[in-house]
Amino acid sequence: MTITETPAPRSPSKLWRRTKTVLSVVLALAATFLGLLFVTFIIGRVVPIDPVLAIVGERASQAQIEAARTALGLDRPMWEQFYIYVVNVFQGDLGTSLLTRRPVLEDIMNVFPATLELATIATIFGVLTGIPAGVLAATRPGTWIDQIVRIIGLAGYSTPVFWLGLMGLLLFYGTLGWVGGGGRVGNEFVDILEFDIARVTGIVLIDSALAGEWAVFANALKHAILPSAVLGYYSMAYISRMTRSFMLNELSQEYITTARVKGMPEWRVIWVHALKNVMVPLITVIALSYANLLEGSVLTETVFSWPGLGMYITNALFSADMPAVLGGTVVVGLVFVAINMLSDVLYRLVDPRAK
Amino acid sequence: MKLDVRFGTAGLALAAALTLGASPAALMAATPADTLVIADKIDDIVSLDPAEAFEFSGVNIINNTYDSLIELDPNKPGELIPGLAESWDVSEDGLTFTFKMKEGITFASGNPVRAEDAAWSLQRVIKLNKTPAFVLAQFGFTPENVEEMIKADGDTVVITLAKPFAPSMFYNCLTAGLAGIVDKETVMANEVNGDMGNEWLKSNSAGTGAYVLRSFKPQDSYVLDRRDGYWRGDAKLKRVRVNHIPESATQRLQLEKGDIDIARGLSNTDVAGLEGKADVKVEEAPKGYIYYIAANQKNEILKKPEVMDALRWAVDYKGITDTVLKGQMMVQQGFLPAGYLGSLDETPYSLDVAKAKELLAAAGYPNGFEVTMTVRNDQLRMEMAQAIQNTLGQAGIKVTLKPGAGAEVLGDYRARNHELTLQSWGPDYPDPHTNASTFAWNPDNADEAKLTGVLAWRNAWDPGELTAAVDAAVVERDTETRKAMYEDMQRKFRDDSGFVPMFQEIAQTALRANVSGFHTGGTIDSATYWYTEKN
Numbered sequence: 007m008t009i010t011e012t013p014a015p016r017s018p019s020k021l022w023r024r025t026k027t028v029l030s031v032v033l034a035l036a037a038t039f040l041g042l043l044f045v046t047f048i049i050g051r052v053v054p055i056d057p058v059l060a061i062v063g064e065r066a067s068q069a070q071i072e073a074a075r076t077a078l079g080l081d082r083p084m085w086e087q088f089y090i091y092v093v094n095v096f097q098g099d100l101g102t103s104l105l106t107r108r109p110v111l112e113d114i115m116n117v118f119p120a121t122l123e124l125a126t127i128a129t130i131f132g133v134l135t136g137i138p139a140g141v142l143a144a145t146r147p148g149t150w151i152d153q154i155v156r157i158i159g160l161a162g163y164s165t166p167v168f169w170l171g172l173m174g175l176l177l178f179y180g181t182l183g184w185v186g187g188g189g190r191v192g193n194e195f196v197d198i199l200e201f202d203i204a205r206v207t208g209i210v211l212i213d214s215a216l217a218g219e220w221a222v223f224a225n226a227l228k229h230a231i232l233p234s235a236v237l238g239y240y241s242m243a244y245i246s247r248m249t250r251s252f253m254l255n256e257l258s259q260e261y262i263t264t265a266r267v268k269g270m271p272e273w274r275v276i277w278v279h280a281l282k283n284v285m286v287p288l289i290t291v292i293a294l295s296y297a298n299l300l301e302g303s304v305l306t307e308t309v310f311s312w313p314g315l316g317m318y319i320t321n322a323l324f325s326a327d328m329p330a331v332l333g334g335t336v337v338v339g340l341v342f343v344a345i346n347m348l349s350d351v352l353y354r355l356v357d358p359r360a361k
Numbered sequence: 362m363k364l365d366v367r368f369g370t371a372g373l374a375l376a377a378a379l380t381l382g383a384s385p386a387a388l389m390a391a392t393p394a395d396t397l398v399i400a401d402k403i404d405d406i407v408s409l410d411p412a413e414a415f416e417f418s419g420v421n422i423i424n425n426t427y428d429s430l431i432e433l434d435p436n437k438p439g440e441l442i443p444g445l446a447e448s449w450d451v452s453e454d455g456l457t458f459t460f461k462m463k464e465g466i467t468f469a470s471g472n473p474v475r476a477e478d479a480a481w482s483l484q485r486v487i488k489l490n491k492t493p494a495f496v497l498a499q500f501g502f503t504p505e506n507v508e509e510m511i512k513a514d515g516d517t518v519v520i521t522l523a524k525p526f527a528p529s530m531f532y533n534c535l536t537a538g539l540a541g542i543v544d545k546e547t548v549m550a551n552e553v554n555g556d557m558g559n560e561w562l563k564s565n566s567a568g569t570g571a572y573v574l575r576s577f578k579p580q581d582s583y584v585l586d587r588r589d590g591y592w593r594g595d596a597k598l599k600r601v602r603v604n605h606i607p608e609s610a611t612q613r614l615q616l617e618k619g620d621i622d623i624a625r626g627l628s629n630t631d632v633a634g635l636e637g638k639a640d641v642k643v644e645e646a647p648k649g650y651i652y653y654i655a656a657n658q659k660n661e662i663l664k665k666p667e668v669m670d671a672l673r674w675a676v677d678y679k680g681i682t683d684t685v686l687k688g689q690m691m692v693q694q695g696f697l698p699a700g701y702l703g704s705l706d707e708t709p710y711s712l713d714v715a716k717a718k719e720l721l722a723a724a725g726y727p728n729g730f731e732v733t734m735t736v737r738n739d740q741l742r743m744e745m746a747q748a749i750q751n752t753l754g755q756a757g758i759k760v761t762l763k764p765g766a767g768a769e770v771l772g773d774y775r776a777r778n779h780e781l782t783l784q785s786w787g788p789d790y791p792d793p794h795t796n797a798s799t800f801a802w803n804p805d806n807a808d809e810a811k812l813t814g815v816l817a818w819r820n821a822w823d824p825g826e827l828t829a830a831v832d833a834a835v836v837e838r839d840t841e842t843r844k845a846m847y848e849d850m851q852r853k854f855r856d857d858s859g860f861v862p863m864f865q866e867i868a869q870t871a872l873r874a875n876v877s878g879f880h881t882g883g884t885i886d887s888a889t890y891w892y893t894e895k896n
Contacts, residue, residue: 066390068811098796106579107407107563113579172610180614187605188611194391196602200576200584242403311606313581321404321580326768 101329110333117210120313125299132241138247162243184228410562427541427568453732455525533792571891667724693865700884703847731756791885822859
């Protein structure tokens with residue numbers, strides 16, 4: 007993907023080339039989306055769950071069920087249902103959730119900021135801890151520091167997030183009382199958040215700061231810190247391992263030896279020269295892990311009663327609420343594309359060759 | 362070395378960030394003194410319109426924001442008390458019911474409550490024809506005739522039924538959430554496209570109840586605010602907040618820390634873990650859910666009466682309630698939950714493997730047989746199913762469990778494709794007919810009849826004379842006779858049907874020790890918040 011902000015092209019051939027690039031990107035995006043929609047749509051139709059049953063309830067008679075099926079358009083041929091759906095999506099209409107009976111787009115606007123908040127803090131946490139840990143391990147391969155980083159990373163990969171979240175709650179909330187326990191703010195602040203603070207972004211930390219409600223802000227931070235640390239642990243595990251291997255590779259390059267021979271301080275060699283080059287592949291790693299978190303982590307959201315996208319899509323799945331599942335998939339797809347594009351832009355900033 | 366120093370500072374900054382939240386005030390949280398904070402699972406709410414809400418959580422809200430003409434006494438299960446009607450009467454022929462309205466009651470909007478509002482509210486249920494409408498429609502009301510059959514006349518509401526029913530049946534149905542009286546003027550002011558205010562009432566309230574709905578965030582929380590001048594006397598607490606906390610362990614932690622006042626969704630292990638904690642108490646009340654096994658009567662083996670009897674003797678009722686369910690259920694071998702008119706407290710069946718084996722031999726299966734059992738894959742049901750699988754296995758019945766998502770298992774059941782299935786059933790309204798008409802009533806057992814809403818039909822079981830008995834009991838005007846009819850029906854059902862009723866659910870509510878006066882509503886009613894107080 008090569009969308010760039012460059013000065014106006016000088017020659018028509020260059021303009022044509024640019025247009026072609028943009029067009030191919032748009033086409034690729036559209037194809038990706040259609041594919042995504044199609045696969046999700048088909049999966050939703052082949053699962054042995056009748057979405058009509060989920061909404062009419064146990065008592066419904068066969069006539070009521072048929073009426074609901076017709077009302078939902080589920081009696082039409084599948085290709086026709088798919089066509090109608092795609093046309094609506096491209097007009098910004100993701101349909102109505104069978105479960106909440108509200109527009110899916112509205113539902114997702116409600117839950118997505120919660121996930122965004124968690125994922126962003128988690129990623130910041132993962133980057134701030136994962137990169138130094140990875141660099142540290144790479145510069146001392148085989149030492150006890152390397153081993154510790156590896157063990158912490160491995161533990162991060164293999165510990166069930168559900169367990170980690172519960173243990174974290176038990177210790178930091180139950181025993182120590184350092185953090186909030188579930189939900190986005192404590193019950194002593196939730197009325198202020200709900201009734202007095204204007205919802206601007208849906209991200210509590212930003213909205214409360216905008217309103218100048220610093221007590222709510224502090225409380226929200228206390229509630230966000232543990233779930234984001236749990237999620238951040240996983241992204242830290244991933245980032246530190248990748249940093250270590252990129253870094254090891256980089257440190258064996260000749261220019262590093264040259265820099266050292268020139269008498270450059272070791273910290274400069276590592277943190278400026280090597281790390282700068284490692285940053286290029288690392289950005290992809292970070293973007294991927296961020297995008298993963300933005301899908302919403304079902305288990306973390308459940309343990310911490312965090313009303314985010316993961317919980318929404320899971321609830322929808324269990325109730326065979328296909329408009330909501332498809333809508334959630336579209337949003338997750340969009341997020342992936344957006345983050346990929348963002349990492350492309352960052353690439354260019356870091357790597358002069360990409361210009 | 363420089364490297365280490367730099368990492369050291371980063372680490373320090375991180376540690377500082379982590380402890381940022383550790384202000385001393387956080388050590389012991391407390392809920393605001395005038396607010397009741399409840400943790401529950403409320404993602405079942407579809408609508409808060411009384412004419413549409415039919416899920417537990419939604420009806421809980423209706424119960425606190427609306428009143429009906431007559432109501433169930435929250436303190437004496439099953440007894441009728443006046444609601445918005447001060448007195449009521451039924452004509453000699455059992456067709457015409459007259460309700461005299463109380464004077465001086467107002468809606469939260471300040472509008473006076475008129476007979477007009479009451480009649481319109483009931484008509485509205487029939488006209489909107491949402492999920493719960495059948496509870497009233499079964500008395501013969503249709504969108505076409507309802508304005509004739511339910512009428513306001515001065516300060517009375519006059520209701521005429523199409524045919525005589527047991528008066529207790531009609532009264533019981535009028536206590537259900539769907540019969541909540543709404544403020545006609547307010548609701549009609551919010552009408553859109555002739556929806557009689559349905560869209561608006563999904564997330565607003567317009568009733569006479571002790572509380573008004575302040576906010577509702579789907580799958581997250583709702584807030585009720587006390588209204589001044591509630592006719593029963595103002596609610597004790599100014600505000601009720603119910604948070605959606607899906608995870609039991611989280612609820613328990615919050616309760617122990619005092620971040621919530623009541624936890625309504627604790628697992629049996631978490632309830633057990635609260636034992637001995639001085640500032641927390643657990644209250645138990647039966648709930649309406651019945652757990653049962655349905656054995657498809659289209660199946661050549663399962664339709665033999667001896668095989669069904671063998672199943673009845675091969676379930677370890679007591680063992681399961683004691684070890685697997687640990688206080689979350691009690692043994693129930695009738696189709697009516699305790700607390701309903703005509704419910705039985707007899708439990709003649711218990712685990713007797715030898716007897717089950719004899720019965721299987723008599724049926725021609727001395728070596729038992731193989732069978733599958735579908736079950737919804739939640740933890741409690743799976744544990745229950747495994748315990749059943751175990752004892753059935755001892756008797757020679759080799760059960761293969763087929764776990765599935767709720768809708769999947771249900772779909773299979775409705776299509777009559779199951780062999781054995783572990784199921785649960787919750788009553789739809791507080792009258793025995795609700796369960797009798799589904800367990801023991803099936804006028805046409807043919808596949809083509811497609812009576813998918815009727816459990817007996819789903820299970821391909823023909824109740825024979827019981828179908829007529831159910832029809833007779835629902836019109837029996839003497840309540841004592843009616844009660845005896847349901848008792849008799851249940852004994853026959855228990856001993857000779859395609860079902861094995863086993864358990865009735867018990868609600869275990871954990872509360873902070875300073876909370877009192879909270880009612881779950883038991884088997885037949887919903888939660889009431891307005892008597893609840895904190896000391």
